[in-house]
Amino acid sequence: MKISIAIAVFISTSYLASAQTLGKIVSKGKELTTTSSSGKSSLTNDEVVSGLREALTTGAKTAASSASVVDGFYKNQNIFIPWPAQAASMKDRLVKLGMQKQVTEFEESMNRAAEEAAKSAFDIFAGAVKGMSVTDGFAILNGGDTAATHYLREKTTPALTEKFTPIIKTAMEKVRVTEYWNPLVTAYNKIPGVTKQNPDLEAYVTAKAINGLMLLISEQEAKIRKDPAAQVTALLQKVFGKG
Template structure:
């Protein structure tokens, strides 16, 4: 009896040894494929989209809040306000180009500083998302989730983000530099006086920049399986092109 049990155990051991790493991987892949192909519920789709947006905003805000996160990125760098572009041109013509450049730098530094506080504001907005448009977003354009978030939460995000942006502009002296530039410009004979709302401009541009980075992160998750860092993301986005 003992001999029989020993022989059986040996056979099992040899059988396990004969199972190669490739065989094991195939088995695991099969299990994962079965899981990925399982029908998704609306709740899972909504949860997956929220998770994707949270990953996107966390990564995007992380990039933006680094030194030169805005200033060094041509896609989101905040320029001199467009509606007073003539101010910049005139100031450069009268030899104040360095002061203009200093302002633009501090303006972007303010956005980088404010971006550090963006994540909880955006995540709170993401949590309010319903499942009504979940499937349409999943199978929509490559930035559909980001566009949905922008469309449904922009006003809320602006109201929450604006005070943070104002403090950051003051912290980096961007507000003071801009006031100095405008005052110097207004002293130039025959020019049309200006006094635009820098806080509003900077806030909107900072939010636009964050959405640009979130859209990039969403595209990664949609197109690159490696970017799907959780099982839920893998399940949801593996079926995005299925009918």
């Protein structure tokens, strides 16, 4: 069994907590390449992919859970959904007109909508992980620090967009995004000489919500690839345990 397979399963623990060094990964990989002569069972491709699935499932669940709580988006500056960039001049003018409070309330409402939508993300991620092939697994392991995130983005963005759009629409109604937005855009569009503004808020919040989830996953992946996790499942204990 190649060292890369052993390393692959070890890195697959990337979404579980607690650390070991990359040097230990390589060391453990060398141990596992000699298991057949020492009487231990060698790892199979199925075990490699199963290990990846366990880790990615846990990581996706963690990201979705983190983003879907109150302030999951709103108070996380890495994924906070700001005022639409294409309407930046509108924001500046409104703030100068003394409407900072309304601007802030509008931004909060968009983030609340994203938090609501994130509650439905895990099932889609889980489906993508379940469909992972051996080829997919090793492409992830041989890829860069965010190869798993790239896999999930590629496999889930269309489904997430389709599922998120009506949820975002409902969530925006629930948290009254348009109630905060309409007075702002109306006030701005009455200013002489300005370019009229009315961005597609549903599409904007949907895209930002998906990007935020992917960022949470990529941050974990990049970090844990350098600082791998403890073996907290039976499969991972089998691969990396002392016995």
